[in-house]
Amino acid sequence: MSGTTPTSDWDELVTSALLGTDRRTPPAGVAPGPDAPAALLDAAAVHTVRRRAGLRPAAARPRPEPAPPDERRELPEPARRRLAVLLADRAAPAGSGGRRGTAPDLTELLPQWLAAANDRGYRAPASALPALLDAARARTDLRPPALRFAGPRGIWLAGLNAEWKFALRGTAAGTALPAPEDREAVRRLWEEGLFAERVALLGSIRAHDPAAAAELLAETWAAERAEDRLMFLDSLRTGLSDADEPFLDRALSDRSRNVRATAAELLSALPGSALAGRMAARAAGCVSLDRTAAVATIAVETPHECDAGMERDGVVPTAPSGRGERSWWLGQLVEATPLATWPGRLGGRTPEEIVALPVADDWGDELHAAWCRAAVRQHDPEWARALLGAPSQPPATGPGTSSLAERAKLLATLRTEVRAEWVAGFISAHGLSEAFQLLGVCAVPWAEPLGRAVVDALDIARDAGSYPWSFSGVMGLAERCLDPAEASRLELLTATPDEAEGASPGAGSYWSEAFQRLVSTLRLRAEMHAELSS
Secondary structure, three states: OOOOOOHHHHHHHHHHHHHOOOOOOOOOOOOOOOOHHHHHHHHHHHHHHHHHHOOOOOOOOOOOOOOOOOOOEOOOHHHHHHHHHHHHOOOOOOOOOOOOOOOOOHHHHHHHHHHHHHHOOEOOOHHHHHHHHHHHHHOHHHHHHHHHHHHHHHHHHHOOOHHHOHHHHHOOOOOOOOOOOOHHHHHHHHHHOOHHHHHHHHHHHHHHOHHHHHHHHHHHHHHOOHHHHHHHHHHOOOOOOHHHHHHHHHHOOOOOHHHHHHHHHHHHOOOOOHHHHHHHHHHHOOEEEEOOOOOOEEEEOOOOOOOHHHHHOOOOOOOOOOOOHHHHHHHHHHHOOOOOHHHHHOOOOOHHHHHHOOEHHHOHHHHHHHHHHHHHHOOOHHHHHHHHOOOOOOHHHOOOOOOHHHHHHHHOOOOHHHHHHHHHHHHHHHOOOOOHHHHOOOOOOOOHHHHHHHHHHHHHHHHOOOOHHHHHHHHHHHHHHOOHHHHHHHHHHHOOOOOOOOOOOOHHHHHHHHHHHHHHHHHHHHHHHHHHHO
16 A cells, blocks of 8 residues: 555664664664664654554444443432542552551442442442442452442443453343243343353342242253352352252262362251251261260260261361361261251250360360351351350350351351440450451441440550550451441540550550541541432
């Protein structure tokens, strides 16, 4: 085409520019000498214009389908402005860590804002969708609430930009699911939809007709990939019921070990299942009441082998390194046994009384740890409360487990108010140093007794001149979780205290800034909720 630049000429210009005119003779048309660099750039500019002028226009792409409707209500104008500010600040580093200053950390308020907007049924403004998707791309923790808020229009927009493709595979937020009665539409989406859409569809059908959902899943089960079968099984945790037993029992023979293990775990969470009954019979042969002892004592006889039946029911035969095989098998049997088995097996005692019984031959830790896992798996609050013990007890001498991670799981099975009360008592007795994991499972905003316990512990640490940066994680949690109504009560703590003897240098000013930031964040959260309620 006339007006285009031969590739060789262009390559010569690029090579000369990279090496420099003092090391390479300039190409034809560029005179050597002191003015050669400028002449080279001029020639490159001319060639660039020629190259661009010689390009043929690309064929126009088809116009995309219009965005689907979103019938949710519009945001109030003050909330729309607040969202714009929060999204504009998303580039700031997340986490309150040991930051200084009194300004709230807006990056940590965006998840709360999204949760509140979703709870109220608002739809995202169209103009905010690009920034919202960018924020969700940068932070995986934002994706579920952000995509739910973005709705069907956000999913539509994500399909037009490869950088937002995570939205197409990561969630079915905003996808209009067919009515369970519309069998043709259900089957079409089940066979052709994205995996996330299929998971959402399965949940929708299960809520309407569990048997129909199991039938739908069974139809394509053999053709699904192992990782998809595993995720489908995992989705059954929500709304798990006895109606799922036949399907789960068939999954015990799946060709994937992980699928088999998950099916066994879910069946053991159904106390009336045949698998749970088999596990109870096995465990009952291992754990009994020793009536010959002077004091009622639990006797333990570990399994002598892991037979084929145990393996089919989910018992892993090979113990981890450093763990005895027989204790490993025992733990799995007890973990999968319905907790209702034990009162009748151990003299009609309550869970609290059972946990308090001595266990012979130092098997107490193993037995209690298995009961802890069982309480979490079976969502049994009575056993969880018994295994937690009194919050004032030192963690190392608790009746169930000294692991804070395990305690956090047990707490998650309790009602929100009981959970908050127990953690408040733990903080009052032991301070904040070991409470961080426990605070993470408490409902937001924190109930008044828990919030007061946290603030009182922070105040004690401040007055003692404690190293302030070690409490920055709890302070960050308080900013996000304290009830905004606590702001006025915290005003007294914003003053700079006199530094105690032996206190960390500058600790007083740090504590003052931290409490000022806490107060300003709580007030900002209150404003956010008011804007969303207007």
